[in-house]
Amino acid sequence: MTLSAKDKAAVKGFMSKMKSRSEEIGAETLSRMLVVYPQTKSYFAHWPDLAPGSAPVREHGVIFINGVYEAADKIDDLKNGLLTLSELHAFMLRVDPVNFKIFIHCMLVVLAMLFPEDFTPQVHLAVDKFLAQVALALAEKYR
Amino acid sequence: MVEWTDSERTIINGIFANLNYEDIGAKALCRCLIVYPWTLRYFGAFGNLYNAEAIIANPMIAAHGTKILHGLDRALKNMDDIKNTYTTLSELHSEKLRVDPDNFRLLADCLSIVIAAEMGYEFTPEMQAAWQKFLSVVVSALGRQYH
Numbered sequence: 001m002t003l004s005a006k007d008k009a010a011v012k013g014f015m016s017k018m019k020s021r022s023e024e025i026g027a028e029t030l031s032r033m034l035v036v037y038p039q040t041k042s043y044f045a046h047w048p049d050l051a052p053g054s055a056p057v058r059e060h061g062v063i064f065i066n067g068v069y070e071a072a073d074k075i076d077d078l079k080n081g082l083l084t085l086s087e088l089h090a091f092m093l094r095v096d097p098v099n100f101k102i103f104i105h106c107m108l109v110v111l112a113m114l115f116p117e118d119f120t121p122q123v124h125l126a127v128d129k130f131l132a133q134v135a136l137a138l139a140e141k142y143r
Numbered sequence: 144m145v146e147w148t149d150s151e152r153t154i155i156n157g158i159f160a161n162l163n164y165e166d167i168g169a170k171a172l173c174r175c176l177i178v179y180p181w182t183l184r185y186f187g188a189f190g191n192l193y194n195a196e197a198i199i200a201n202p203m204i205a206a207h208g209t210k211i212l213h214g215l216d217r218a219l220k221n222m223d224d225i226k227n228t229y230t231t232l233s234e235l236h237s238e239k240l241r242v243d244p245d246n247f248r249l250l251a252d253c254l255s256i257v258i259a260a261e262m263g264y265e266f267t268p269e270m271q272a273a274w275q276k277f278l279s280v281v282v283s284a285l286g287r288q289y290h
Contacts, residue, residue, distance in 0.1 A: 035268035112260040121177035122195050
């Protein structure tokens with residue numbers, strides 16, 4: 001399921017729309033994930049506050065979204081471009097890769113909520129393909 | 144038996160009460176066929192499905208999306224026994240339609256996303272949790288008669 005030129009263009013085009021609401025997207029995605037999939041809280045036990053919209057959640061949401069933008073910049077070679085991030089997740093964070101899918105689903109829900117007109121089925125397809133490739137690249141160094 | 148809190152029942156009933164079946168059903172099925180193109184395998188007799196635009200414009204797909212969404216009504220009316228409510232439908236999907244049960248999950252995901260687009264911020268994390276729990280029970284029930 002390689003990204004075609006059309007997919008990449010659709011992803012980049014939609015990302016530029018996302019940039020105006022980055023913080024909102026990041027915070028809402030992370031907040032939502034922690035509520036809808038409570039098992040994901042296990043990775044954030046060291047935070048003082050896991051409530052939706054709390055300070056640690058909002059700050060970390062920005063980190064997640066910036067990671068997605070970084071991946072979009074390296075869309076032509078995700079595997080190599082995301083090596084450092086993969087090492088981080090594999091050796092330090094040790095996040096079970098099943099959670100990448102969970103995060104992606106929450107992000108797609110938030111994008112639909114915030115961009116009901118722009119997040120068409122065609123854009124959804126391209127973004128989903130892209131994020132699946134990002135997840136694969138993140139899992140690269142796991143074993 | 145699945146346990147439902149009062150809050151979950153209220154949320155799920157609330158979503159259905161405000162649902163435009165024709166609009167949401169059609170959108171959900173179209174999105175599923177476009178985002179997961181392998182699901183097209185079950186729709187060979189539905190006419191022109193050659194590209195996203197054709198799928199969206201196809202009246203048979205729109206009607207079928209509505210039908211599928213109304214299929215959820217029985218779960219809504221029988222929330223305390225969704226498992227047995229779908230015995231016949233599960234057999235139909237397994238024996239006659241031969242649908243890979245993973246497709247139920249894909250369609251459920253698309254439905255959640257379409258409802259999120261419709262409701263915006265009203266689709267709170269709590270609502271998403273309750274709604275997805277409901278759909279996962281339906282999906283599980285539909286997969287039960289596969290052998």
